[in-house]
Amino acid sequence: MAPPSTTPLKAILFDLGGVILHIDYDLTAAAFEKHFGIVGFASRLFSQGSQTQFVDAFERGQISAQQFVSELRSCAAFDSDERARLSSASASATEAIEACWNAMLLDMPNERVAYLRTLKERGLRLYLLSNINATHEAEVDRIIERDVKGGVKAFRDCFDYIYYSHHIGRRKPDPDTFEWVLSDIANRDGLAKDEVVFFDDSIQHITGAKSVGLRSYLVPKEHNLVDVVDPVLNSEHQ
Template sequence: MQNIMLFPKNILFDLGGVILNLDIPRTMACFKSLAGSEEEFNRIFGLLAQEEHFERFERGQISADDFLARFVDLAKRPIDKAQAKMAWNAMLLDLPAQRINCLQKLRAKGHRLFLLSNINEIHLEEVRKIIREQHGALDFDGLFEKAYYSHEIGRRKPDIATYQWLAEDAGILAQDTLFVDDNADNIKGAREAGFWAQLHLANTDLERAMANYLK
């Protein structure tokens, strides 16, 4: 399937790396500091990966308290949940006003906008805090016809069933929808579900990427 539509009726956006700036290595560096060494960091994160700890959190299958407590339990050095939470949130940066303007322009052009984010309870709380601090009373979710957060819907990308479920829930057709994400696996999943898809270079100019649909 081609990467460009002439005029997508619907545009489905990812959040982190597309609308909100992310720096994942920043979180990794914070956890390495808490762990005390790269070897200890690799041990902890290797065990968490085996347990699918992050995926389960993004599906809302474990609580925020249990998510943080697992880091504390696995660490050999004394750390607390507040430190783990600070490290976990370190990747979340800013939401540039230009991207909000871009979304508003796309809506004005007649595109129906939706959001699909692999996220979790802790990060969504922090994202809302960032938005309040940077944009006051902005109704971020109101920029979209509907916002889908993985931990609230119990589904995550790149599962094909997630895109199929969303299309049915939103009342849209995959072939009429452009999906924009900075993760190649998520793009692949969307295309396999019948969506048009555009891979976005993380943390770059969204309006430039959407130029074809703003004419």
Template sequence: MIKNLLFDFGDVFINLDKQGAMQNALELFGIKEFSKDMIRINEQYEIGAISSEKFLEFYESKFPKLSRKEIINAWNYILKDFPIHRLAFIQQASKKYRCFLLSNTNEIHIDWIKNDWGIELYNDFKSCFEQFYLSHEIGFRKPNKDIYEFVLHENKLNASETLFIDDTKENTDAAKKIGFNIWNNDPYKQDVVNLFSIKKELF
């Protein structure tokens, strides 16, 4: 029986444009693919191993013709709208289940969301979750095993009583290996508000 709901953030609650953001970045930087050092710095930033300042300095040094504003705009290009009906969904779900958020994200993205949504809406959303885990604050990232074990240990959860919802198959596959129930949602065809009908066999 499911007692706990563990949600991803992007493409579960807030809509993302992953493909568009990648294409936009490649065109802006004038490259065909991200280099190993770019991938490494992005991952370090995502777990809070480097500051926003160090992250931006890296890109300013690598692409000196670009302004800091252009780099930030390219980084935030992925972030789109938050359909407000999803707030009502999580407000209701949190009355019946222990709800947690677990997101691979970073300070610049969160700052954009707070500004775009307004701090009142952001806090209303955040308050629906018992814990609001952001990778840059806890030092772990999906799909590494340690991030799931961290959530289980910190909150004394049983994986078999927990449903993990994430749009990235690599993440749900990793969670399934340690006993979580999973829903690898398709953000193009499915909406999290339909969770209880789509996964009705679990409830």
């Protein structure tokens, strides 16, 4: 844990998945193995800690959803007839792949969103920085509409600005991503780096943030957001 600072905190930069949104990476790996025969999905293609180049490109907005699906089709481990079916442009094949890809996205507890509103009422500025792609953004919006009172608009209104990796062309844990976001926050709202604190559930992202001097805290897998954030705000002389 970072040592307390004498600079009062004025803003929080949150991660999305694993902090506000419930996710389970293993469900996507299991779905691709079951439905497409992709064994070792987590170690070969995508996990919380690492990912292959085409997933990285998708999260940076450098390839389209169609190109991403094509890359995943090429990884399917079935016989030639089945591979040909999956390589077709059929909507059913695309939908099946996207369903597997979205399997990790679970739910958004309404109480977490309510807590974000209380932070806003306390005068804090809130920002969101997420490694996310176009397919997942659409699914997250569907989940928010289902789970959160007021839907997507109410959720987005909790934040002063939302930084999605596939929109900004940058992703965590690259240090230049944090530098760019902090510069944008400074330009938008006049906040210095020392006035911002970052919460994320991936250790590599915490390491990247700390490398540029951003106060950062790792969120445990099973957590109550209030119990994670409030002690930090209190200890940081908010």
